Amino acid sequence: MARNGKVAVVGAGFYGSTTALRLAEYDIFEEVVITDIIEGKPEGIALDMNQSRPIEGFETKVTGQTTGLAGEGYEVLSGSDIVVITAGLPRKPGMSRMDLIETNAKIVRQVSENVAKHAPNAVVIVVSNPLDEMTALTQIATEFPKNRVLGQAGMLDTARFSYFVAEKLGVPVGAVKTLTLGSHGDTMVPVPSKCTVEVGGTPKPLTELLAPADVDALVDRTRNGGAEVVALLKTGSAYYAPSAAAAQMARAVAEDSGAVMPVCAWVDGEYGIEGVYLGVLAELGRGGVRKVVETALTDSELASLKEAAAAVRAKQADVQNL
Numbered sequence: 001m002a003r004n005g006k007v008a009v010v011g012a013g014f015y016g017s018t019t020a021l022r023l024a025e026y027d028i029f030e031e032v033v034i035t036d037i038i039e040g041k042p043e044g045i046a047l048d049m050n051q052s053r054p055i056e057g058f059e060t061k062v063t064g065q066t067t068g069l070a071g072e073g074y075e076v077l078s079g080s081d082i083v084v085i086t087a088g089l090p091r092k093p094g095m096s097r098m099d100l101i102e103t104n105a106k107i108v109r110q111v112s113e114n115v116a117k118h119a120p121n122a123v124v125i126v127v128s129n130p131l132d133e134m135t136a137l138t139q140i141a142t143e144f145p146k147n148r149v150l151g152q153a154g155m156l157d158t159a160r161f162s163y164f165v166a167e168k169l170g171v172p173v174g175a176v177k178t179l180t181l182g183s184h185g186d187t188m189v190p191v192p193s194k195c196t197v198e199v200g201g202t203p204k205p206l207t208e209l210l211a212p213a214d215v216d217a218l219v220d221r222t223r224n225g226g227a228e229v230v231a232l233l234k235t236g237s238a239y240y241a242p243s244a245a246a247a248q249m250a251r252a253v254a255e256d257s258g259a260v261m262p263v264c265a266w267v268d269g270e271y272g273i274e275g276v277y278l279g280v281l282a283e284l285g286r287g288g289v290r291k292v293v294e295t296a297l298t299d300s301e302l303a304s305l306k307e308a309a310a311a312v313r314a315k316q317a318d319v320q321n322l
Contacts, residue, residue: 003029003059003060004028004030005029005030005081005082006030006031006079006080007033007080007082007083007084007250007254008033008076008080008082008083008122009033010035010084010086010087011035011085011086011087011088012034012035012036012041012042012045012064013086014236015127015243015246016034016036016084016086017034018240018243019084019243019247019250020034020045020049020062021049022244022247023060023247023250023251024049024058024060024062025058026058026060027059028251029060030060030061031060031062032060032062033062033064033076033077033080034065035065035067035073035074035077036067037066037067037069038066039066040066041064041066042064042065042066043064043065043066044064045062046062046063046064050062071117074114074117074118077115077118078119079119080118080119081121081254082122082123082124082250082253082254083124084250085108085111085112085124085125085126085128085134085138086127086246087104088104088108088128093230093231101130101318101319104128104130104134105133105134105137105319107128108126108128108134108137108138108141109141112124113142116141116143122148123148123149123253123286123287123288124138124148124149125150125250125253126138127151127152127242127246129184130184130185130315131151131183131184131185131264132183132184132185132264132277132278132279132312132315133316133319134151134319135150135151135264135277136276136277136316137316137320139277140320145288146289147287147288147289147290148287148288149288150263150265150282150284150288150289151184151263151264152263152264153184153262153263153264154179154181154184154261154262154263154279154281155246155248155249155261155262155263156238156241156242156245157190157225157262158179159244159245160221161179161180161190161219162178164218164222164225165178165195165218168218169197169210176195176197176198177194177196177197177203178191178194178195178206179191179195179262179295180222181262181278181308182279182304182305182309183278183279183311186223187304187307187312188222188279189279189301189304189308190219190222191297191301192206192207192219192301193296193298195207249261249263249284252284252285253285253286254286256285257285258283258284258290259283259284260284261281261282261284262279262280262281262282263279263280263281263282263289264277264279265277265280265289267280267292267309270292271294271302272306273305273309276312277312278305278308278309280293280294281293281294281295
């Protein structure tokens with residue numbers, strides 16, 4: 001099997017380490033790198049993952065490297081085609097994603113500057129919260145073309161929506177197709193008009209299968225899906241579903257697949273929205289976002305998307321000075 005390229009994951013917490021393992025087990029990369037500021041942690045995780053290779057049957061090499069606040073160790077990113085930034089503090093119960101903005105902005109800026117220095121040709125996938133704002137900050141700090149910086153949000157939110165619908169209707173998750181746009185937060189825009197459920201081999205609109213109140217309840221649960229996990233865990237935030245989403249995005253970039261996925265991408269004219277990172281459908285390839293893919297929305301869905309854009313734009317302007 002041909003293995004090509006190098007992908008790096010910055011941050012060896014639950015999210016970062018799970019993402020790195022998923023990427024390694026794809027067995028499509030020559031090397032997966034994982035870094036962290038905790039001395040020895042990434043090296044230990046990499047050693048453990050490498051020892052799983054004979055069992056799981058993958059040949060991708062995993063390299064761990066401790067990094068420092070002055071940039072020590074970041075040279076390990078050299079030659080990376082893709083960098084996934086997971087660095088930052090996770091939420092605690094009762095916290096919103098926005099509560100993390102100042103703390104995580106300092107971390108993400110420092111990481112982004114080192115990515116630009118050592119991996120100047122990489123596509124960067126941001127997963128640090130608050131997601132939309134940290135994606136904008138990463139582009140500012142790296143000065144990369146906007147198509148090469150994107151965020152992971154819609155993949156996760158859509159997966160949550162699909163799962164909740166499947167659970168409610170008692171159908172396989174594979175029978176459900178949903179979509180979420182907008183922000184990764186309070187102005188998330190689940191799109192019921194694009195939601196279908198396969199019944200007897202025929203896709204049927206979600207709105208034909210559930211009452212409006214039930215659809216609204218599923219939308220609200222999706223919007224608060226991360227907080228629900230945080231409240232249950234009490235000492236961290238979600239990482240299994242988020243890491244699956246980030247890894248799939250990285251794979252689409254690495255394989256130049258042209259896959260269309262809901263991601264946080266730069267929007268500049270699509271849907272009548274100008275100059276903002278926002279959750280939309282986008283076609284992904286080796287250069288990152290090939291194009292934003294517009295989909296038909298109802299008037300209320302489009303209004304909600306524009307409302308999300310306005311809210312996110314204001315916050316993204318704030319991060320320039322953080």
